Amino acid sequence: MLSGGNRNGNGKTARNEEVDGGFLRGAAENDQDVYAMINASGKPAPFQIQQGKAGQWSRVIDTSLSCPDDFRDPGDETPLQDARYFVSPRSVVVLLRR
Numbered sequence: 001m002l003s004g005g006n007r008n009g010n011g012k013t014a015r016n017e018e019v020d021g022g023f024l025r026g027a028a029e030n031d032q033d034v035y036a037m038i039n040a041s042g043k044p045a046p047f048q049i050q051q052g053k054a055g056q057w058s059r060v061i062d063t064s065l066s067c068p069d070d071f072r073d074p075g076d077e078t079p080l081q082d083a084r085y086f087v088s089p090r091s092v093v094v095l096l097r098r
Contacts, residue, residue, distance in 0.1 A: 033097040039087040049083040049095075057095045064088030 039045040058077035087093050
């Protein structure tokens with residue numbers, strides 16, 4: 001979820017991107033949606049996908065995993081099986097929705 005930005009009161013940012021409940025849609029730029037989850041704590045943290053179904057999202061980055069699973073090559077992303085994702089301590093996870 002992205003929030004903030006320079007909203008002009010009609011649900012759009014200054015760059016006129018589509019905003020739906022704080023979620024910036026990549027489709028507004030003919031691109032993919034990105035969901036970044038950051039856990040700076042020392043304990044695992046659950047995150048819930050807020051938009052779409054689990055199968056629409058794929059994991060591109062999970063800094064808690066060992067190489068080569070931490071950063072996936074384009075076309076080799078790992079599809080999610082569940083809309084809930086546990087992010088390991090002091091880790092970043094990036095998802096793409098196609």
